[in-house]
Amino acid sequence: MITEIGHYALVLALVVALGQTIIPLRAAHVGDEKGMTFAKNASMAQFVLVLIAFLALMHAYVTSDFSVENVYQNSHSEKPMIYKIAGVWGNHEGSMILWILMLAFLGALVGLFGGNLPPSLQARVLGIQALIGACFLAFSLFTSNPFLRMDPVPVNGTDLNPLLQDPGLAFHPPFLYLGYVGMSVAFSFSVAALLEGKVDPAWARWVRPWTLLAWSSLTLGIAMGSWWAYYELGWGGYWFWDPVENASLMPWLAGTALLHSAIVVEKRNTLKLWTILMAITAFSTSLLGTFVVRSGVLTSVHSFANDPDRGVLLLAICIVLTGGAFVLYAWRGQAMKAGGTFQTVSRESALILNNLLLSVILFIVLIGTFWPTIAELMTGERITVGPPYYNILTIPLMMLLAAVMAYGILLPWKRGDMKTVSGRLKWAGGLTVIFTIVAFYLSGFRNILAVVGCLIAFWIMLSTLTDIALRMKLFQIPFKTSLNRAAGFPRAFWGGSLAHFGIGVCILGMVGTSLWMTEEQTIMKPGDVIDVADYQLRMERIEILNIANYETEMATFSLIRNGTVVSIVQPERRWYPVAQQQTVEAAIQPRWTSDVYVAIGEPRGENNEARIVRAYYHPLVMYLWSGSLLMAFGGIVSLTDRRYRVGAPKPKQASPKPESPTAAPDAMPAE
């Protein structure tokens, strides 16, 4: 019964979404105020209906109602509760519902908190948001309906893929989806602005918080995904340039570019066309990812849904939404007039360079992902575009991006000069060289890429700190006054600095894991000892345990340093009988400076307790995750900036007293 209510609610949501598309868009066009207010109420109704549908599906999973085909295919009565819940979005149909739920939720937020938007803009934004919703609701109902019943009712389910029964993987899709879907708001705002024919700093101020939310969430989602790959796949890698990973990286790159160019629109009233283009691109790449992953068009991806009907329909949705937006862009784009002017050496220029580099990196990821398909269509020959391609092309651009960033954050708006900025960066530059030399003195020289990576990482971190120190006037005025100044910096500044610093930390982590890693693989039996970097690893025992819905072979190792046992690590190999699958659970001893990573494999040799053992010493992995967290946290801090909390600008009202009058150009309201 509850399942039917959910099904019904989903149908109603589609009807509401269609109404919410047609009525407000027409109303905004002819200036009918009633029609425009309809959008607000409809957005909330749509959210409530989709929420009912989602909860109904979750109910079916929690109660293990195997008469629902989707539950039967993806759940099992003995599965731990947490994975029953995660199972809701652990499959194509259910994840579509989560996708739609987030879309409706963001739409409702725009309806609820968008009171200070011009009514016609709000109506158009909600109309476009509902159009996206209607497309996906129809897609869900007609091709991927999770509420279908089956008869006869099976006794038990076929279990969720064991690889997904893992906290890292169970909870990263919601973050990724919020990231993808969050870009839809910037998209809707852009299309609405094109329809309105007007983009101004206020528009950018409305768009930025949504983009920040989406970006932070996407950052977390990608980081959690690669963290999962790191500990679950058993060889210590964390990024593979797999098409599905690329699908999440593309909107991230476009979103990063959008965040930066929206600042220019907000502060300087220029780069409008470009910003709209980036907003459309960010959501288009999200849609493209959705299409690619679910349609099976990429031969290298084992897809969610290989059903050609779904693929065709998804492609149609992609074409209608993105194609429509681009046509509108070409048609109405000229209406946007640039405002503020600036000199060649200025923060604006640095941000343009930032966007240029990010776009080219995005293009590389795009062409690399689709080239095998294109090449196969053209020549009939299958080729592979693997990690070496991406590394060769993107690493130099990323390095350039990092170098530009240091200058960009120190350059003033409108007009700057390189000499002054270089002068300000001399401490950062000097310390970067010293730190790098110290790092290599301690670790030993391995290769040139590691040196360059270290230089870049330290350079980013130190120039970010230089920026903060300069704004605090550290060492120029009494320390206490400096602290007071710092306390008054806008949160957007702190957020940006955190994110920039986080990138430096992340790069350090990448350098550490990929270039300083050491690896041991050998056959061990209980009692054997091997060396892993500065540690000894002693195998103690191996045992078989039965836990919940799996059976595990667990090995116990002592990690020894300087003759004392520092910790016990227990890697496992699990067998999930229902799904007939095996998974590896590596054991990781995380530390601030390095991880020791141990995984066990198959039996080898005469002794039936002997196993293949892989042990890695991964320096600085922690930096990779903490850097990503810093970035996402920076986004959230920026989101709480006063200018968003006090609401969008109201020109007539006296602007609030700036918290820190001389702090920074970013501190200034943009009106």
Next chain:
Amino acid sequence: MKRLFVLTLVACFSISTAFAIDPEEVLDDPVMEERAREISKGLRCIVCKNQSIDESDAMLAKDLRILVRERVAAGDTNEEVTDYVVDRYGEFVLLRPRLSPKNLVLWISPIFMLIIGAGLAVYFLRLQKQPEVKVAPLSADEKKEIDRLTGES
């Protein structure tokens, strides 16, 4: 969506665990072994998705690893080993596509994009640039006034 990536991997890992190189495969000569691993990292495990044979535990990857080691031990250079494998399995095994006419677009277009983008950016910057207005530096009195207004002393 990343989940899908998982399903991808399932294809590789459903049979055995994620264990690539078997200690038994390793060559005795560490220099040769290092070279063999270097070569392996550039070769794709054909039955897997976007994984190198160095990382994959599929049977076919294992066979290829052994083949690579045999060729290295027989005295082939890195290029010869790679060519040997490509002759048998096609360019599909190369994780880094060759810079050949049919892949020209793949390699050239990013550089092309960078140049066009840079050109457009320069054009836009020129458009932006306005004759610089000479501004006289603030006098001491003006500075004081600003400090007073901004509440700093």
